[in-house]
Amino acid sequence: MKSTSTGNRLTPIRMITSGAAAAFGTALFLSVPHAALAQDVAVPQKAQVCVSCHGASGNSELPNIPNIAQQPKQFLVSALYQFREGNRKNDMMTPVTAGLSNADLNELAAYFSSQKLTPPKGTLTPEQLAVGAELTQKNNCIACHAKDLGGQQHIPRLAGQRQEYVKAQLTAFHNSTRFDMDGVMTSAAQGLTEKDIDALSKYVSGLAPSAQPPSAAPVKPPVSPPAKK
Numbered sequence: 602m603k604s605t606s607t608g609n610r611l612t613p614i615r616m617i618t619s620g621a622a623a624a625f626g627t628a629l630f631l632s633v634p635h636a637a638l639a640q641d642v643a644v645p646q647k648a649q650v651c652v653s654c655h656g657a658s659g660n661s662e663l664p665n666i667p668n669i670a671q672q673p674k675q676f677l678v679s680a681l682y683q684f685r686e687g688n689r690k691n692d693m694m695t696p697v698t699a700g701l702s703n704a705d706l707n708e709l710a711a712y713f714s715s716q717k718l719t720p721p722k723g724t725l726t727p728e729q730l731a732v733g734a735e736l737t738q739k740n741n742c743i744a745c746h747a748k749d750l751g752g753q754q755h756i757p758r759l760a761g762q763r764q765e766y767v768k769a770q771l772t773a774f775h776n777s778t779r780f781d782m783d784g785v786m787t788s789a790a791q792g793l794t795e796k797d798i799d800a801l802s803k804y805v806s807g808l809a810p811s812a813q814p815p816s817a818a819p820v821k822p823p824v825s826p827p828a829k830k
């Protein structure tokens with residue numbers, strides 16, 4: 602698979618291309634990584650309860666609990682909002698979000714989106730890679746979840762997400778039991794077989810996240826959903 606990392610934006614080589622750009626580029630190179638570091642987003646007091654389930658910095662140790670580190674901020678706000686409003690239901694998340702204000706949602710989302718996702722431990726076989734890449738192209742997954750499956754705006758990162766969790770969610774979308782803000786994900790999952798869901802879950806969970814946190818990656822314009830059959 603070819604690398605689709607967007608992490609080369611800040612390399613000194615690309616920045617220092619001319620004399621004038623060099624001064625600017627060096628300044629940017631020195632300042633931007635600092636701005637992007639988690640240190641600017643202090644651990645909110647309210648995040649203590651989250652890490653008890655989602656793991657330190659949002660890297661989950663539990664199969665059915667998703668990693669929330671390095672998710673697009675907008676997706677995290679949107680997910681928390683849907684739990685709080687009772688649209689997306691879950692015995693664990695519903696009570697946790699009940700007392701949160703909009704400002705809390707933003708603060709928590711800013712914190713977890715700025716955390717680094719631990720790359721997956723296992724490696725995918727060439728066959729798993731080939732099957733997964735074909736399925737994500739054929740089913741337009743990459744059109745919405747971005748080419749590296751790193752997510753964008755309100756669309757979640759899939760790369761490096763826990764396999765069991767992805768499988769459970771895809772099955773729920775397929776069965777129309779997971780709430781879906783605009784219905785696009787429910788329709789995207791309709792044509793998937795159980796075998797496809799297995800292969801896709803294995804594939805996306807085995808992909809390393811791109812080098813840059815999504816918040817620092819260039820934001821692509823929203824994509825319109827593929828026409829319904």
Ligand code: HEC
Nearest residue numbers: 650651654665666667669677680681691693694697709757
């Ligand atoms: C008791 C365990 C528990 C606690 C505490 C908890 N979560 Fe969760 N969280 C879950 C589970 C389980 C899910 C998956 C729900 C599902 O299957 O739909 C989840 C899902 C989420 C999601 C959706 C992620 C996705 O990829 O769709 C977000 C965002 C989230 N939690 C954020 C938080 C935040 C922020 C806190 C702290 C305020 C928190 N959670 C506290 C168990 C917990």
Ligand code: HEC
Nearest residue numbers: 740741742745756757767770781782785786789801826827
């Ligand atoms: C038209 C855009 C679109 C397409 C195509 C699409 N998705 Fe999604 N997907 C979304 C959106 C939007 C969400 C968030 C739904 C929500 O929570 O409201 C989502 C959510 C998900 C989730 C839940 C992740 C989480 O962390 O909770 C999984 C898994 C997923 N998509 C996998 C896939 C796969 C695999 C494909 C291809 C078969 C695919 N998607 C195709 C837009 C799309």
